[in-house]
Amino acid sequence: MKPSILVACAVFPEILDKLANHFEVSANQSDEVWTTADLATRLQGASGALTTGSERIDAALLAACPGLKICANMAVGFNNFDVPAMTAAGVLATNTPDVLTETTADFGFALLMTTARRMAESEHFLRAGLWHRWRYDMFAGAEVYGSTLGILGMGRIGQGIAKRAAHGFGMSVVYHNRNRLDAVTESACAARWVSKAELLATCDHLMLVLPYSPESHHTIGAAELALMKPTATLVNIARGGIVDDVALAAALRQGTIAAAGLDVFEGEPTVHADLLALSNVVLTPHIASATRSTRWAMAELAADNLIVYLTEGKALTPLNPQVLASKA
Ligand code: GLV
Numbered sequence: 001m002k003p004s005i006l007v008a009c010a011v012f013p014e015i016l017d018k019l020a021n022h023f024e025v026s027a028n029q030s031d032e033v034w035t036t037a038d039l040a041t042r043l044q045g046a047s048g049a050l051t052t053g054s055e056r057i058d059a060a061l062l063a064a065c066p067g068l069k070i071c072a073n074m075a076v077g078f079n080n081f082d083v084p085a086m087t088a089a090g091v092l093a094t095n096t097p098d099v100l101t102e103t104t105a106d107f108g109f110a111l112l113m114t115t116a117r118r119m120a121e122s123e124h125f126l127r128a129g130l131w132h133r134w135r136y137d138m139f140a141g142a143e144v145y146g147s148t149l150g151i152l153g154m155g156r157i158g159q160g161i162a163k164r165a166a167h168g169f170g171m172s173v174v175y176h177n178r179n180r181l182d183a184v185t186e187s188a189c190a191a192r193w194v195s196k197a198e199l200l201a202t203c204d205h206l207m208l209v210l211p212y213s214p215e216s217h218h219t220i221g222a223a224e225l226a227l228m229k230p231t232a233t234l235v236n237i238a239r240g241g242i243v244d245d246v247a248l249a250a251a252l253r254q255g256t257i258a259a260a261g262l263d264v265f266e267g268e269p270t271v272h273a274d275l276l277a278l279s280n281v282v283l284t285p286h287i288a289s290a291t292r293s294t295r296w297a298m299a300e301l302a303a304d305n306l307i308v309y310l311t312e313g314k315a316l317t318p319l320n321p322q323v324l325a326s327k328a
Helices: 013-020 036-042 061-065 083-088 100-118 119-127 157-167 185-188 196-202 224-225 246-255 292-312 324-328
Strands: 004-007 024-026 046-053 070-071 091-093 148-152 172-176 191-193 206-210 233-236 259-262 282-283
Touching: 004 013, 013 259, 013 292, 036 061, 046 083, 046 292, 061 083, 070 292, 083 091, 083 185, 091 324, 100 157, 100 206, 100 233, 100 259, 100 282, 119 282, 119 324, 148 157, 157 172, 157 185, 157 191, 172 196, 185 191, 191 259, 196 233, 224 246, 246 259
Parallel strands: 004 024, 004 046, 046 070, 070 091, 148 172, 148 206, 172 191, 206 233, 233 259, 259 282
Antiparallel strands: none
16 A cells, blocks of 8 residues: 655645655645644644645644654755654654755845845836836935845855855855855855854845744844944845844834845744835745746655655655664
């Protein structure tokens, strides 16, 4: 008998067909939003799950689903997984690194450009029929070419953004990360490590690309925003919760910083009303990796992790390889 799996979110139908060659597949093509209790009920009897960042996999859920062997996240971020609890329960966790790096770096740069150059705000103005005459200061934004970009979190995506900035836009790139990059990588990115305080004070544009964890909760709050230039732009393509959205909205309202571009939010898909009320913020619905080919590659990698683990005991991108070792 084929093992059963749950695909907790809508995916390409071809990916479901591929999974159905190996498994009894229970899918959620209508993308219903499930509570944790719904998820636990649907996981009964399942050996594997294909999840997105929206499904929380923690000790309580694992205790309720003793048959579960693997959760394959269709995302590079995995803050929805309690990885130590999964390891303790012998459940393999996988994510989708690498396949989305350049696409996400492109989007980060696009959001930076859109925000600094006030593209969304000016487009809304034009559509509203408010454009009557060219004016010298109309939607005058911040310079991007030749400015200073600060990157907080310098993993694969941060490095991709640094290369675009330094080599394509003549920017000075400074970064802050828990671990400083080796000299060869720093030189390829033309990036200089600085303290977090120096990063915030010197950058013209701040790009957030760090993973979310309890330690990175509200990495940017009122105190950090107060250190930034009043002309600065902030872009968050990482995770909601890294920025204190209420403090950010206040800073944008009061002119502590000039503008923000946000693809992720605390409590998404709900967006705080204070942010929605502002014109100097560009808001996008968590789409940084959303090109057709990249979303396909993410879905396929998540599916392949399920297939190779449940059929051969192997994994392509494990987050807790200890589980593989313990089963060997
Ligand atoms: C998207 O946010 C991801 O983590 O892949």
